[in-house]
Amino acid sequence: MKTHGYCKLTVALTVMPALFVALALRGQPLLAQDTTTHFVKPLTGASGFRTWSIGLTGGALAPVAGIGGTNDYTQWMATLGYGAYIKYQVTHGLGFQLDYLGGTLQGNNSKVQSDGTYRVGPYSSFKTDLHWTGTLSAVYSFTNINWLWRRNILIPYVSLGAGMAGYAPTMTASSGETVAYKPGSEIHEFVVPVGAGCKFNVAPGINIDLGYKMYFLDADNLDGTERIPGHKDRFSYGYAGLEFALGPRSKPQLAADNPVYDLHRQMRQENEELRSRLMDETQAALDANKAKLAQVTALQEQIDKMKSDADGDGVSDYFDKCPNTPPGVKVDGSGCPLDTTPRVQTFQITEEDRRIVREAIQNLEFDFAKASIRPTSYPSLDRVAEILVNKHFSLKLAGHTDNVGSPSRNMRLSKDRAESVKAYLVSRGANPSRIEATGYGQTQPIASNRTADGRQKNRRVEFTLY
Template identity: 40%
Template structure:
């Protein structure tokens, strides 16, 4: 193709695309101007932040045209001294899976050509020029990487990158050094199209002309998996490649009442959803329910007399400060001999059953008196000496005596005595206070003694 003619063709193509886009944009602008910004608000408002893809228009069809070249922007080897610019064209179908990602199926056609006219004698490696007809079909991921119009209710300009894979079919024709024409043919004389894997990688920018029409400008580098595209295999490993710079229109299909997922502004949509009147009413109602729950919890926690039992469960309200109460909030009554702080009865020995470290219920009154005394005298400490009778081995009795002392400590700590003020010792069957040869004596020896400091 004559280069001057090609330039005129491409320029005319772009002018046509822009003219169609401008007309669509003017129509869209006229419509939205008459309805003010509320139209945009309603359009976005029909979708919810977590409403799924079904609430948007997500399927698009596109057409494009541009220029094909046997070289790519990142450089690399071209088997000919000169590359030509040829016309390319294509169609696309895209499914937008999210605001930032979609899948696109592309079909492209055109020619890729080059020559050795700037080489000595206008040929190299026995070749003068080539012109290869190509057709390709690819599937790519399209990622919207940025927008420069995010402060508007609808985005208007998106930048994107693409990457995928597919197949390319091509038919090379060429002239040799002596000007002889050649081409790839099948055994029956028909044109032979070579088939190869192709990897397209590209980038571009998309302009919103209306909610259903966009103008795409992009550039794609296509890497093939063989070295036959230019009808010449060099003497070293290489892979042919070509690039496609294009402009095109994309038409999004779907009902007019649905917004286009491509142009949704998630920030504006979330703003609209948060300031929806119904939602605000629900939030206010929820606040009221939370307040009621908080008030109920505060009522449950309220303890007017400070005895540690909430008013809801306090059967003896208004007990004097410092009164030792039970779980119902009522004062615990101790016998006079026990209630005397520091009295001997308060620190009486705690007795245990045979081979047991479980506290008897009859010991609780003594332990409660000890707890009350220690909580009112915070400087006092106590050592719990555990003992056992002589039945069993000495090692077993040593463990048993320590378990008995720990049972007493656990009770005191659970009643409010600081653990650091209570020490335990297991003394086994030593220091009997009665005769171990009789059962009456052994009963007295199964004990825990209090040693105060």
């Protein structure tokens, strides 16, 4: 009869593939092409992919290996093992993986040998606490380049590595006495892991990991017994786990990417772009022909217009910038009436004019943080408007602020205040074409903004009469 440990391992190794097949048949929505990840063009390196991943595993540990058989006891027992790893993917097929493994290993001499007898030894069973196993392995995935499917669902792999293991065996004699192999110490030995497995890509960046690893030790200490001189122990780990890709979700996982599909997608995209460009060029040629026809039509209309003079002012309609001129009005070469108005008398700016402007600047006040002028400023501004109307002077208004508030807001406020002054002067009869309003914000202070008096001086509208 098979032992209880052997049954547990058999059930575990049977259930895991069954679970794997069930997920493959029922998990189709998870396998749809991920529309949230970006497309990475082939031959552009690994920078566009997620190359780091972590994994957690659990499964059955046994002091037996598919290559080399059992160790120094006739019956091995399956026990729970657990592990974790971090992996870096170098290319689509090659990656390097740092593994941790822990658990216990057990065996006994309860199995009948081929000659019908039981093995006799100083101990009837053993239990080894596998405190830790740390290994670095090269992992090669050999079906990433898939010519049949757009997305890799099944990713078989093999691995080979090296590392160290730390463990402590305990043996049980036939009398039931428990003996530690090396009391109070942990054995450290070189170990070579060889494995194979298959990953199932259930979602972007998430893989189910099913595998089997054999660990070959460099000595015969694992079970605390040396039955055959020169023999070296081994153990195995059958596991199932989950692997999670690290990095932005917008990037595809390099280990699950299919470069053949990427190449096909790029060729299809370039083909669509070429077709679209040809259609655009064809449409552009048609539009160009239509434009040339329109130019010919417009040229004919211009020729016809050059021959006509609808208002009879002696200037053809083509050059006439002032059509429908009344009969008898003298016009210039562009067909516009000649300016017969008397010239405005020219005045010089006097000291009195400058004084009026200075008083207007000193008396100018606005509502707080607004562009509205306070009524107390109206009389001074009225006198400035009178000068502009009577002497036809021009005026430049320059608005300024202190540095309180954001630069963009101060720029708008200074411009609005200058425009408010202009609007008031225009309302009093001034010519708007002779008034220029500009805002400079906080860019041209005349005093320090660190004091209240300095900020007061910087909040101003300057008048320049010319």
